[in-house]
Amino acid sequence: MDLLQLRYFQTVARYEHISRAAEELRIAQPSLSRAIARLEADLGATLFDRQGRRVRLNQYGVIFLRHVDRALSELDDGRRAVREARDTGLGRVSVASETLLTVTPLLGRFRAAHPRADVRLYQSNAEEMDRRLRAREVDFCVASQPLTGTNFESVELKREEVLLAVPYGHWLDGRERVTIPELADEPFVSTRVGHWQRALLDRLFAAEGLTPLLSCESDEPAASQDMISAGLGIGLIPAVSRQAGTETRVPVAWVHVDAPDCHRVLTLVWNRDTYLSEAALKFREFTLNTPFVTRHLPEPRGGQASDGPAPADAPRRL
DSSP states (O other): OOOOHHHHHHHHHHBBBHHHHHHHHTTTTHHHHHHHHHHHHHSSOOEEEEETEEEEOOOHHHHHHHHHHHHHHHHHHHHHHHHHHHHHHEEEEEEEESSSHHHHHHHHHHHHHHHTTTEEEEEOOOOHHHHHTTTTTTTTTEEOOOOOTTTEEEEEEEEEEEEEEETSSSSSTTEEEEESSGGSEEEEEEEBTBHHHHHHHHHHTTTTTTEEEEEEEEEEGGGGGHHHHHOOOBBEEEEEHHHHTTTTTTOOEEEEEEETTOOEEEEEEEEEESSOOHHHHHHHHHHHOOOOOOOOOOOOSSSSSSOOOOOOOOOOOO
């Protein structure tokens, strides 16, 4: 049994198809089949049920794959640790977030405190963040939706109200509060399914037995305010976006939504089975000991909507 055989087995197990696995591994199908046969002979048990080029993991294959995944992951982590220690001193920390605006101030402060850290940032929706964590492609996710992997751990960073943004001159411009039933016939600017804004919008409407009317669905949450300001619809926007965007652009009015749980919860999530470089460990410590806040700007016109007193943002330790 050697490392190459284990890599071959892992790839065949993922595809459950000899020709597809051979194509990815860039080897001939007969060579791959022989390698798997030698591995099975070494183990004294077949790992796949064969149906032509199509194969299925059997009970022994499922058991063996669990250990192979763990062993190869440890080896990959070891390579990464050596490479990062050699190249950067502190190593690399990789972070995924649904919106980059959310984590930019935090990462800026971290880079200032640890200039030798190699920081990588990825924009991902919830499904992609879940996959990246499971595949150990990122160290942390700053998520606005629950990520529920069995090996995931999380800490709440911030809880903030989500407001309704409307274009100036809209009938809600100047209103203090609005209920969901009042918005039943209003066109909404939102994100596609998979993003937290859409999940919140659908949940609030479903609680009233309603379905939101959508005028625009996008993959770019940061563009929502611009589209609302242009009169394409109304939309749910977190307080942090209002604070960051009002100073220079995006004129909209703000209204409180009179509905329970109309807020966003930001959490830091990581896979406890993933190797963390020194940079990643320092990032986690820095994040858990730094109030997750954004700069406050003058109150915008309309609706008297505000964030209220600064929340107690000290994170909860697990």
